[in-house]
Amino acid sequence: MIVFPLLWFLFSTISTSSHQNTLVCNETEKRALLSFKHTLSDPAHRLSSWSTHEDCCGWNGVYCHNITGRVIKLDLRNLGSSNFSLGGKVSPALLQLEFLNYLNLSGNNFGGTPIPGFLGSMRSLTYLDLSFASFGGLIPPQLGNLSNLQHLKLGGGVSFYEPQLYVENLGWISHLSSLEFLTMYEVDLQREVHWLESTSMLSSLSELYLVACELDNMSPSLGYVNFTSLTGLSLPWNHFNHEIPNWLFNLSTCHILLNGLDLSYNQLTGQIPEYLGNLSSLEYLVLYGNRLNGTLPSSLWRLSNLVYLDIGNNSLAGTISEVHFNKLSKLKYLDMSSASLIFKVKSNWVPPFQLEEMWMNSCQMGPHFPTWLETQTSLRYLDISKSGIVDIAPKWFWKWASHIDRRLIDLSDNQISGNLSGVLLNNTYIDLSSNCFMGELPRLSPQVSLLNMANNSFSGPISPFLCQKLNGKSNLEILDMSTNNLSGELSHCWTYWQSLTRLNLGNNNLSGKIPDSMGSLFELEALHLHNNRLSGDIPPSLRNCKSLGLLDLGGNKLSGNLPSWMGERTTLVALSLRSNKLIGNIPPQICWLSSLIILDVANNSLSGTIPKCFNNFSLMATIGTEDDSFSVFEYYYDYYYYYYRYIGAPNYENLILVTKGKESEYKSILKLVRSIDLSSNDLWGSIPIEISSLSGLEFLNLSCNNLMGTIPEKMGRMKALESLDLSRNHLSGEIPQSMKNLSFLSHLNLSYNNFSGRIPSSTQLQSFDAFSYIGNAELCGAPLTKNCTEDEDFQGIDVIDENEGGSEILWFHIGMGLGFIVGFWGVCGALLLKKAWRHAYFHFLYRVKDWVYVAIAIRLNRLQNNLRVFLNFKAQKL
Incomplete structure (x- = not known):
């Protein structure tokens, strides 16, 4: 019974492939595509296959209908680096692709040029993605003519937080009657105060993502919003500074299975409403990075479909025990970081879930090491930094942590102790800094990309670590072993670590010369060797570190x-x-x-x-x-x-x-x-x-x-x-x-x-x-x-x-000289020429002399009398 369907499938595949090989694209559409290419910049030659000698149905990014041969899909998204970006202008020649229903130009760089309004005339489009392509200016309202459009993605550019696109109003969007998915990144919507009313008129809309769009009001006073088909709502990185509106939790009355709610990176205040429990089908809840306070509502722990729970970086308080997680068996992602929560569970607790990511930094989990982690066999990211643990890391932990799927282990800023001599570290990112670990340095696998063991009590020579034989080429980029008790000379094994970009060995007891082999760290950007006992010259080989900043x-x-x-x-x-x-x-x-x-x-x-x-x-x-x-x-x-x-x-x-x-x-x-x-x-x-x-x-x-x-x-x-x-x-x-x-x-x-x-x-x-x-x-x-x-x-x-003022000084001195001359000779000249004036002047001087003499004599006599009285008074006191 299985053989016939299998044969039919193989026959259909061969027939389709054979038919596609014989497809010849429409000549008009071929010329249109070549005209479109002509207005683009293509530094990486991604469109090199677009040649007049080749059938356009075989060109890179061009897809034709398997029967008619007409172009129906143009996928030119850039998934690589900026070097592979297309640029230039979007040619109106695309209007000749009358059957085109899919257009994707995302990830390219059009340098702030406007989105062409003619795209609103391409009525066959059902999918349009212009996101992260650095378009700028006003979003053309002509896009509202695309009545068949189901997916629309706009916004995003080279620099984050700099909205390059904007709208005056969103009235045009209500005409997109078939729209199911709407995504806008960094589009400035602050001029549109009625964004909620405009988007809620889209009866087919199932997912709405408005990320970093300068929104500041979610109409918290509204009790009801007419999202009839909404299943996912994401509004992160906006400026909401009020309480979470109740209309969010009334969506369930519209028979909506709201499986995603993201309000992260806003300034939402108040408590998380108890109404949260109304969203019984909620799978993703992201409230990270707000100003929410109070305790967590009891209804939160009844959301049995939760897969992703992120309430970190708020001002939440209270104690969480194992009882709260009894119904959260589907949980894969848990983030309670940077909050004032106390995570208190029994040492023999076996959680009902299998986490893949756990972010709990600054959440109080200590003083004992969380032994229940041993049950989490699927955990890939673990962050329990600053969690108040004052304990010895159990022996099972390092074997558990060395599993190849564990990408991140962050135990930093605790008081965890233990001897890591001989331990193999096998994670991509490892941060053990600011703890009480001791002994000789552990061994590394080539998988490790970051290793931070600063501010511990590691001791012994550093050479065995640097000269260890790796089972493959090292991928270590960042190494920080500063502020320990490491000793000995820096070895000549630096050629093993050529992927290093940042190296910090400061505040140790290292001695000897800086080896020439450190010049082989060609990618090195930052080098710290301060506060050691290194001697000798600065090696000229360091000039080979051409990225050193x-x-x-x-x-x-x-x-x-x-x-x-x-x-x-x-x-x-x-x-x-x-x-x-x-x-x-x-x-x-x-x-x-x-x-x-x-x-x-x-x-x-x-x-x-x-x-x-x-x-x-x-x-x-x-x-x-x-x-x-x-x-x-x-x-x-x-x-x-x-x-x-x-x-x-x-x-x-x-x-x-x-x-x-x-x-x-x-x-x-x-x-x-x-x-x-x-x-x-x-x-x-x-x-x-x-x-x-x-x-x-x-x-x-x-x-x-x-x-x-x-x-x-x-x-x-x-x-x-x-x-x-x-x-x-x-x-x-x-x-x-x-x-x-x-x-x-x-x-x-x-x-x-x-x-x-x-x-x-x-x-x-x-x-x-x-x-x-x-x-x-x-x-x-x-x-x-x-x-x-x-x-x-x-x-x-x-x-x-x-x-600034040389001439003023010159004239100032000239003026003073003239004034002195005029004043001197004005007086002295008159006395020489007029006898009567001369007699009067000297008679005046004699009178002044007599007055001065009498005045001085009187004051001296008064001073002598006062002195005599003072001396008599002192004598009587004695």
């Missing part, structure tokens, strides 16, 4: 010169070599690093002058400017969740900098920092005036050197300066008046130099205490106790910039 070798015993080849690494954004034994000059090649925003070579033995070319650090001359090279400071792990792709929070590189006189760790704001620290060296010469052009610089420390000369007059142009330290040098002259303009300055140290004159008067400069100016004997004025003399007062008068 952050280099931190501070706090070691490195010697030799500051390498000039570092100027070749123009990708460098942050360079820290502080607290080593480096000698020689600062090479001028360092100025080739135009993207550099952090330069720290403090506490070495560098000599010579400060290069005048520091003004080439162009990003230090700007405020708030970001650059592509800043990507070194943050990186993402792409997790593919069960229900939708979610890019997690960024991970940040860190750097310890001495700013405002103290050590500070910078992480998330590191890309905003602009800092130069050349302190505690043997630099001499003057401060280059070019350095004052770095108007975006925030921290400048040139202290403890042998610098001479004056402070550059235009230092006041460095408007972003927050900290300036020029102490313990041999600088002289006056403090420039322009420094009154440094309104952001909160730390100033000019002590122990040879500055003179009055401290410029300003709210900013007088806000510092005397210790900022101490050790400058000729300096006077507040906040110092030394007052300035009249000469110094005159010298302290604001000096006008030569370039």
Whole structure:
């Protein structure tokens, strides 16, 4: 009985294939497609098969009807990188494809060009996908003419959160009477206040996705909305800031099987309504990233069809026990992270579900290790970081965790202990940081892509780990073993780890030289070897790391010169070599690093002058400017969740900098920092005036050197300066008046130099205490106790910039000279020529002399009397 259907199927397949091979596309449609191709840009030659010599039914992305040979489907979506994107313009030649019912241009890049209105005339279309193709401007209302359209996807571009498409109103959408699936990504709908009314008029609509569309109101006062066929509603990344509306939970009265509800990444407030239980067929519930509070409703635990439950990153509270999960046997995905929930179950609990993903960071599960995890044989993603566990990891856990399907294990920020010597780690992403693990380092499988074991108590030599034989080529990209007790020399086995992009071995007890083989890490973007006992020169092989953006070798015993080849690494954004034994000059090649925003070579033995070319650090001359090279400071792990792709929070590189006189760790704001620290060296010469052009610089420390000369007059142009330290040098002259303009300055140290004159008067400069100016004997004025003399007062008068007021100064002096001459000879000349005036003048002087003499005698006599009375009073008291 089975043989006949099988033969019939084979015959049908062969016949169809044979017929398709003989299909010849319509000549008019072929010319139309070639015209369409002509207006497109195709850098990857994806349309190379579109040739006049070939049948268009065999072209890439073109599908013809298997009987008529007419073009019915055009699928040109880009699933690869941006290098494979089509661009240009969409030609109206498509109108000649009168039987076309499927058009997909998603994932391409049309550079903000408008969606062509003529698409509204292609009445045969049932499927139209223009999503993530970087179209811009107004969505043409002509699309409302597509009465046969069932699937419509619009929006999305190169940059997230920047709506490129917008609508004035959605009235046109109500004419799409056949529409079943509507998806809009990053389409600006804020002008349309009646979006809910317009979409609810679509009687056939079963799934509605409006993602990051600038919506701010879900009409919470409505009790009923006429979605007659809706089964899935997704409204994440909008601006709803009210309670969850009740009409959502009245959809069940319309006999709707609502199997998906996504309101994540909004600002919804209040409690999760008890009415949630009305949606008895709900399979996906996503409320992540709102401001919901209170306890979870009891009706939630009656949703027996739930597959995906995500209520994380809210202000929910309460205790959850094993009883709550009795009916959730279908659960595959559970996210209760970043909430104030307490997860308290018995140690012998056997859950009714088999999870595939579990995200519980910051959900209190401790103090004991959750032994029920051993029952979860299908779990692929496990995050129980910051969950208050203070326990030894059981032996079964590492065998359970090493299963090949486990992609993520995150136990970070607990107090989990155990000896991992000999343990094999076999997961793609492993984060064991900030715990109490000890012993020698574990072994790795080639599958591991990220390994973070920072802030533990691992000890022993690092070489066995680095030189272990892997069963295949390593895929390790990120390795962080900082802040442990690792010792020994860095081995020469770095050729095994050429996939590394980020390496942090800082704060250990590593010794010896930096091996030349580290230059084989060609993909390396960030290297931290700070605070160890490394010695020797900086190896020139590091110049082969052509993607290096952050280099931190501070706090070691490195010697030799500051390498000039570092100027070749123009990708460098942050360079820290502080607290080593480096000698020689600062090479001028360092100025080739135009993207550099952090330069720290403090506490070495560098000599010579400060290069005048520091003004080439162009990003230090700007405020708030970001650059592509800043990507070194943050990186993402792409997790593919069960229900939708979610890019997690960024991970940040860190750097310890001495700013405002103290050590500070910078992480998330590191890309905003602009800092130069050349302190505690043997630099001499003057401060280059070019350095004052770095108007975006925030921290400048040139202290403890042998610098001479004056402070550059235009230092006041460095408007972003927050900290300036020029102490313990041999600088002289006056403090420039322009420094009154440094309104952001909160730390100033000019002590122990040879500055003179009055401290410029300003709210900013007088806000510092005397210790900022101490050790400058000729300096006077507040906040110092030394007052300035009249000469110094005159010298302290604001000096006008030569370039701006030279002529005013010249005329000022000319005017004073003329005034003196006229005044002098006006008086003296008259006395010489007029005898009567002369007698009167000298008679007046004699009278003034007598008056002064009498007045002084009277005051002296009064002073003597007062002194005599005071002495008599003191004598009587004694």
